[in-house]
Amino acid sequence: MAEVPEDAIVEDRSLELEGTALRRLIDAAAERILAHVASLPDQPSADVEGGAELARSLAEPMPETGTDAEELLDLLFDRVIPKSFNTAGPGYLAYIPGGGLPHSAVADLVSDATNRYVGVFAAAPGAAQLEANVCRWFCTLAGLPPSSRGILTSGGSLATFSAVVAARRDRLPEDFLRGRIYASDQSHHAIRKAALLAGFPESSVREIETDGLFRIRVDALERAIAEDRAEGATPFLVVGNAGTTNTGAVDDLPGLADVAARERLWLHVDAAYGGFFLLTREGSRRLAGIERADSIVLDPHKGLFLPYGTGALLVRDGDALRRAHALSGDYMPDMQQDPDFADFNLLSPELSRGFRGLRVWLPFKMHGIGPFRRNLEEKLDLARWACDRLREIPGIEIVAEPQLSIVAFRLARPGLAGEDLDELNRELMHRVNGRRRVYLTGTLLRGRFAVRICVLSFRTHRDRMEQALEDIALAAGELEAAIP
Numbered sequence: 001m002a003e004v005p006e007d008a009i010v011e012d013r014s015l016e017l018e019g020t021a022l023r024r025l026i027d028a029a030a031e032r033i034l035a036h037v038a039s040l041p042d043q044p045s046a047d048v049e050g051g052a053e054l055a056r057s058l059a060e061p062m063p064e065t066g067t068d069a070e071e072l073l074d075l076l077f078d079r080v081i082p083k084s085f086n087t088a089g090p091g092y093l094a095y096i097p098g099g100g101l102p103h104s105a106v107a108d109l110v111s112d113a114t115n116r117y118v119g120v121f122a123a124a125p126g127a128a129q130l131e132a133n134v135c136r137w138f139c140t141l142a143g144l145p146p147s148s149r150g151i152l153t154s155g156g157s158l159a160t161f162s163a164v165v166a167a168r169r170d171r172l173p174e175d176f177l178r179g180r181i182y183a184s185d186q187s188h189h190a191i192r193k194a195a196l197l198a199g200f201p202e203s204s205v206r207e208i209e210t211d212g213l214f215r216i217r218v219d220a221l222e223r224a225i226a227e228d229r230a231e232g233a234t235p236f237l238v239v240g241n242a243g244t245t246n247t248g249a250v251d252d253l254p255g256l257a258d259v260a261a262r263e264r265l266w267l268h269v270d271a272a273y274g275g276f277f278l279l280t281r282e283g284s285r286r287l288a289g290i291e292r293a294d295s296i297v298l299d300p301h302k303g304l305f306l307p308y309g310t311g312a313l314l315v316r317d318g319d320a321l322r323r324a325h326a327l328s329g330d331y332m333p334d335m336q337q338d339p340d341f342a343d344f345n346l347l348s349p350e351l352s353r354g355f356r357g358l359r360v361w362l363p364f365k366m367h368g369i370g371p372f373r374r375n376l377e378e379k380l381d382l383a384r385w386a387c388d389r390l391r392e393i394p395g396i397e398i399v400a401e402p403q404l405s406i407v408a409f410r411l412a413r414p415g416l417a418g419e420d421l422d423e424l425n426r427e428l429m430h431r432v433n434g435r436r437r438v439y440l441t442g443t444l445l446r447g448r449f450a451v452r453i454c455v456l457s458f459r460t461h462r463d464r465m466e467q468a469l470e471d472i473a474l475a476a477g478e479l480e481a482a483i484p
């Protein structure tokens, strides 16, 4: 290779943001963040009109020259961020909210600014330990034994993917295509997606019917397993729900654990939405049996109110998690032999990654678990309160009572059924959302449209729920008055 003369090396330090310049950028961002957070209750619950036009106006080639940071922050806070569902606001009762604790945003700033490599224990032993603490806290909360291990992922879907791979590697031969997975017709599509990504054909996932409370029919599950065995397939994984996305339904977890034990299946519990209700007395009563699971998915960006970007997978047999993920290369440093320590790259699909655990650790350590527990209790109470108030609105019927913090309902009208009834309820939801104080979403239950309220943000309290109920009553009244 040709030698490079020393005077030909052009030094560039312009990316080294330090001292006053760094402080100025942080201060400029902090100023806008503080104003944004303070105004959350007054912001519309959603504002996406003209969103596609905005998106088109933002498309641009790679910039050759720089732009002033103040101008860029203004673009974000004035144009980009407001045009959205207000997922951080108290009126967000759609899908599964969480809110997004600002403590975690500060934790992200610390972890990104220090940029430590937490996937390898040797590279940041203290940080790896704090993250391991978080995983151990979650395993203990779920009632798993000391041999269990956990990892933090970017969300529930990726955690589910690792769970399916761990189950596959533990229970099936290398040639695994005859393996069968069982999940209820209410299960999140993350299960089917994980199965597909793990290499299974779509037909490997059998959908099991549910009862009147949207819980898996254990008798139907047993029949499906027997049928599949008779046909030469290999049942290996059953999924239980600890809070479905549609209605918050909790499956008969002890019943599923019995079937799994008898049939030698891996029991996976999807507790992405419902899992942290284990912190409450009511939740731990409802989720009893979860401690018998082989793997559990929790989503701190739901039930622990974190900003998006954190899921968790817990596996009863920590070695099974390791066997599914442990590969290394000649360029890698030595891995830990001490079982007390964790090399997260050997337990998860990721190698290079930052200090994800800090965004859980910081708010937990700052507050202790008391406020988390009380917030979750409040959400359980608010969902029951909303259900009672909904019943008082003329024409409203409850489709699914809260088992946790979701209630599903619809406006019924004599003589109206099928598509027409769906249309009426879509209009009801549209009118409620149009008032911009709360944002609701719907789903199909037994093929018919139902509106959902999911209370899970730490910013949602009784005052906002009263507004929700006022807006629903108003919209229902308008639609009644419009009957020809």
Ligand SMILES: Cc1ncc(COP(=O)(O)O)c(C=O)c1O
Residues within 6 Å of the ligand: 096, 154, 155, 156, 157, 158, 188, 190, 243, 244, 245, 270, 271, 272, 273, 299, 311
């Ligand atoms: C019950 C359930 N499981 C899995 C998921 C997928 O999790 P994530 O969106 O974090 O990938 C969700 C998301 O809402 C969920 O509600």
